[in-house]
Amino acid sequence: MARIRFQSVTKRYANGATAVAGLDLDIADQEFLVLLGPSGCGKSTTLNMIAGLEEISEGALLFDDRTMNNVPAHRRDVAMVFQSYALYPHKSVFENIAFGLRMRRVPEPELRRRVMDAAAKLEIAHLLERRPSQLSGGQRQRVALGRAMVREPSVFLMDEPLSNLDASLRISMRAQIRHLHAQMHSTFVYVTHDQAEALTLADRIVVMRDGTIQQIGSPDDIYERPANLFVASFLGSPAINLLEGALETIGGTLCFRRGALTVPLPACFRGDAREVVLGLRPEDVGPATSEAAQIHGVVDTAMPAGSDQFLGVAVEGAMLFLRVPKDVRVREGEPIGFGLTESRLHLFDRTTGRSLRRAA
Amino acid sequence: MRAVTHDERAAAGLLAGLVAVLMAVTAFPILYSLWISLFAVNLRRPNRMPFVGLDNYIAVLSSPAFWGSVGRTALFSALAVAAILVIATLVALLLDQEFPGRRILSACLLIPWAIPSVVNGLMWKWIYDSNYGALNGLLLQLGFIGSATIWLGDSNRTLPLIANAFIWKEVPLAAILLLVTLKSIPADLYGAAAVDGAPAWRRFFAITLPALRPGFLLVTLYEAMMAVRHFDLFFLLTEGGPGGASDVVAWRIYVETFRNLSFGTGAAMSYILAIATLLMSYALIRGMARTL
Amino acid sequence: MIVPRPIAPRMLRLAALGLASLLLLAYVLGPVMWLLSSSLQTEREIVSIPPHWIPESPTLANFKAIFATGLGLARPSPAGTDPSSGGFIPSVAANLLPAMANSFIVAVTVTILNLLIGVPAAYAIGKIRFRGRGLTLYAILATRVIPDIALVVPLFLVVRKLGMLDSLASLIIAYLAITVPFSVFVLASFFEQMPDDLDRAARVDGCSRLRVLTHVYLPLARPALVAVGLFAFLASWNEFLLALMFTQTAASQTLPIVVAGITSDFTVSFSFLNAAGVLAVVPPVLLAVIFERYIVSGLTAGAVKG
Structure with a gap:
């Protein structure tokens, strides 16, 4: 369970560049929120701040009513799927999926059960003994999803998870991700530059540009009633x-x-x-x-x-x-x-x- | 000043060991030797340690013997670096080719690199031995010389012969560095030149040599640094002799410090050598980056 | 680039390469072979003119003497014995095996400490963006420019003041100064090449920075660890200058010091001297040849950055 709130959050890098400026955002518990924008708009930085992978320069980040600014990534109840999948090359598929549970000392029988469940849902049960290098792109993507799923996290983050897949696979994975959201009781935050992906998946879309929010709204709002020229021209193909x-x-x-x-x-x-x-x-x-x-x-x-x-x-x-x-x-x-x-x-x-x- | 972040705390923890080592065995000694170099420290008079300011430096820099050793160091280094560049380039070009046995050859190449410098010294001293050494033996058998020749004992030959031992040990590393540079030349560059009808020697001068520039810079920089500070072979082969013919700066520092027990001047000389090395590296980087 | 060539030039090319390879082999191996050959000759044979390139009656007598005296099974010949008589065992023979043990203890300890200190530091430099990262890199670079002989004087005085002269500990500490910066460089460039996402994924999965290192990067860094370990071992095994200053008795003398002592001892035969040299050469050369791949990749990683 997590409501995520950004209160005038700013992220500045050591070189002086500002990635996110004065971000105010309230993400409801179990919402599917998509951060949409061109590369460099600050959407990934926003996601990383939720994950705890980037420090917050100014402002506050809250999960429910708890300030998270100084909670390191490994103490947040957050799972994440990366664009590059970031599977551990030296571990089997099983161990890749189980790793997060092992780090959290989940007892072995439950760990096995959860890994097997996830593998069955993702149809990768037959691949559990393989190494990531022996998998296709689509299979790796499923393993990455599985690794996040088994954690049953209160916050589920995805950073362009589908952009390395080919077009047909991407469409079918969209459905799978929607399905995943329906089954899990997690808040989903999903980053993409693909407007079609955003429109199909999101409960609400946040359109970003140059570190600021351009518009927040349902896919309909964003598409039918764009707040400005940028949003209007970024959506639609x-x-x-x-x-x-x-x-x-x-x-x-x-x-x-x-x-x-x-x-x-x-x-x-x-x-x-x-x-x-x-x-x-x-x-x-x-x-x-x-x-x-x-x-x-x-x-x-x-x-x-x-x-x-x-x-x-x-x-x-x-x-x-x-x-x-x-x-x-x-x-x-x-x-x-x-x-x-x-x-x-x-x-x-x-x-x-x-x-x-x-x-x- | 923003607050110390979690990442920075983690980094500080991870770096603690390195920082301790750098402080204790590098930064502290460097500062301590700067301090020592300002005193007349002589272990023969351990209780008297008068502050002399820059006197040690002045004494060193106004000593003709010191400048003599600087000249010999420069000569030794120039000889060594030039020969290393030439030989290592040839070796790298050879190992860049595909042929049976190449892997064994490159494994063997590491042997001189791995040999302790003491054994390298011992080995060449034995080769150069004027009575029973291999060099005389070989040259006599081949008829190049009529009678046994004095090698290290001949002050005109000492530096080049020591340089030869140094070169033999340093060529492998230099060749490996150049080989990496060679491997990074895109193959289609050669393909394009071949299509243009450039003959092999032309391709070598038009593509290979210019592409090797960063490798040359790296090797020159590294080997010059190693040559200027080199001590082991001078100690083992000639002890600075004969008659000071191999009295280089590193040897002089050793004699001044551990034989004359004059730590103040020894430290001053070390400092001058360190600063000269720094300046030399800087000049090499600037100069070669421009001309090459 | 593969361009089909006519047969004759291809043969010519192979012949030229073969010739060049032989020349290189002769240059690289010739001196070592002569060292080895000399170590297998008797005292009488080694002073023959012209030299015997291949021993006529190879003998392991020198090595036997080293091992026998080193293990306390035989005694060196008494003072005043004529060195030219067969079976003469110089008194330093007994020091070689203990010196080898010293070298081994020092080299192994330095290797382990290098990894313990270098791996966390390299991970921080390679994967964490923190204030002072640039400064740390420059400090490491600077240590590589400073001549080791410039460190000798102050280190000697400190070691003397601490009463640590003539101890293995003093050598181990001093060798850290010359090995750790290089190790950190090689490892940091290795960690830098690893995908950042791996680090991030592991942290989200519940790893602290330290655990990311132990659970994810260390298993992946094995080649770099091997290379760095080898460099530290070889550098310590081969080091001469600092050992010359810091050690005084057989209790702490390393192999290079004892071998160097023999070179200036005129009562020791050339064949024995060469045998001592071979003893010092075998471990590092074996390591280098066996781990050639790791060493080459490690050297280039360290050099390109340094």
Whole structure:
């Protein structure tokens, strides 16, 4: 059982670089929290501070109500899965999994039972006598999971655990990790730079950049209501389309204007005249209908992508990438019009990058 | 000042032994000898130890005999380092090739490195022996000389002969260091040159030699340091003789300290040697890093 | 790079390599072989001109004398005996085996202490980021630049003041000064190469820093430990200068000191002298040849950093 709280935590390295600045974060007991961001954003440092692998320069870290700043890693009830797996090369799979229990003096019969249980769940029971060097990448990954699982820790940390696996294995391991979380009564903190992984796994996502939190929210919040330009462009594949333009009030309605393009905006946005950026996800367009806002342009490229097709559409000197059903017949060089789903538009202040959506 | 972290406490515990050793047998002796070098310490007069300031240093630095030994040390070191570089490069080039027996050869190469320097001295003294030694025996049998020659006893030959014994023992380490440098040259560099049509000797001068530079620097630095401080062979082969022909700085420190029992000047000389070694290493690193 | 060559140049290449190998072997082994050959000759044979490169009647008499007197089974020849008569046993013969024992005790103790001191320190330097890490590294580097002869004078005075002259303990302590910094260097560069995640995984698994070392890194560091142990052993076994200053009697004299004493003793025959030399050479050379791989990797690790 552990609620994890960061209270204005700062991590500075000896060379003066600040990895994390003034972090405030409250992770609920048994939550699945994903720290998401590009490399160097401070997400791994945050994870390491929870583990006790990095000292905290300023602020406090609490597990429930206990300050953990000066508790060394080996006295925290924390287990961790590493990107490199970090299996002990000189120990068998069994001993790798059992090591943490041995260090905690778990009696032998219980230790065997727990290792066997974990091995059975992960389907690696037949590998227990092998050395890590004799395993495939996927098998090593399972051993690393098993090593953390048997500990039945109150805090379960994962640092990019899937990024060394190939794509198909990664998808199936995601399901396994979700499953693991459902079975265990642990707080999960999971670090990744892969937005798809974050969206599938998380109860809540923390998007980080340059050592600060950009947004905290459910996957839906983060994807549907990004708090700023950075979050909007970091999530989604292909990336969100961003159109620069101006905010104007025309006939009492807030409108986005760029050249000849005018998009009336729904009431959920606020703001006075200023420079803005309109965000449009590739999949958020539909057939042009008279009642919806419309966008017109010229088809520049059309790329079939299996179930859908991607269109590059030139609109007012910008290029939009859109995903439309395969049956929409288009030809390169021809004009095309789309209907916009109003509720799915995003609008940001161009100078601050902040979303102009009204607080819910 | 931030608080001492847990990691730092752990590091302090782990380093305690090393720090104790460095303090007790390195840092303390160094400072103590600095202190001694400022006094006229002579074990023949153990109760009188007047403070003389820099007099010991002045005495040493204004002594022609000292500068004579500096010259001999420089000559010995230059000879030794140059020969070690040449021979070790050849050995490294040979061991860089793939051929049957290479592993046995490289194992044998370690023998001179492993031999105690005392035995190295004894062995070469016996080889150089003017009556029954192997050198005279071999040269006579091959007809290079007509009659037995005096080797170590000839003051013109002493330094090169001692250097030879030193070189023999030091070549293996130098060759190993150069071989590692050779192995680190990417093979596609040679491949590219071969495709360009460069003949073997060209590839050697265009690729191999320049790539060996860091190895040369390392070997020069290390061997120069070892040569400048070398004592054992001078003690065993000639005791500084004949007539001072092999009176090098290390030998002089020994004589001054343990035969004349003049610890003050001995310590001053040790200090001068240590500082000179430091300066030499620094100059070598700066100089060679630029020119090579 | 493998480029197929025509047969003739390939033979030529092999011949050239063979010739070069023979030259190198002659250079490296020639002097040692002569030492060995001389040790197996009789006193009469060794003074023949030209020298007998291969003994005509090889004899182990010198070695027998060393072992017999060293084990108290025989006595050295009485003073005044003519050394040129056969079967003469010089009085120093009896000192060789005890000196060998001294060398062995010193070398083994120094080796063990090196590992005990060096391994934790190297782990701290290689795996923990702490204030003063750079300073520690520089201090270690600096000790390698200081000539050992500069340490002799102060160490001698300290050892004398402590009344430790002529004791094995004084040698052991002094040898730590010349071996520990190098050991720490070699081991630290080894630990540095090990993945950091291993250290982190073990700590999360419940290991204190010390336990990470004993349970994870030590089993993995075996090659480096062997190399470092060998260096410490060989350096102590071979050391001469400090032993020359600190030892005075057979109680503490090591093998190099006794052998050096023989070289300047004109009553001892050359063949006996060479036999004593062979005795001192055998242990380090055996170790070096057997553990060649470890030594080469250790030397390069230490040198690249140092």
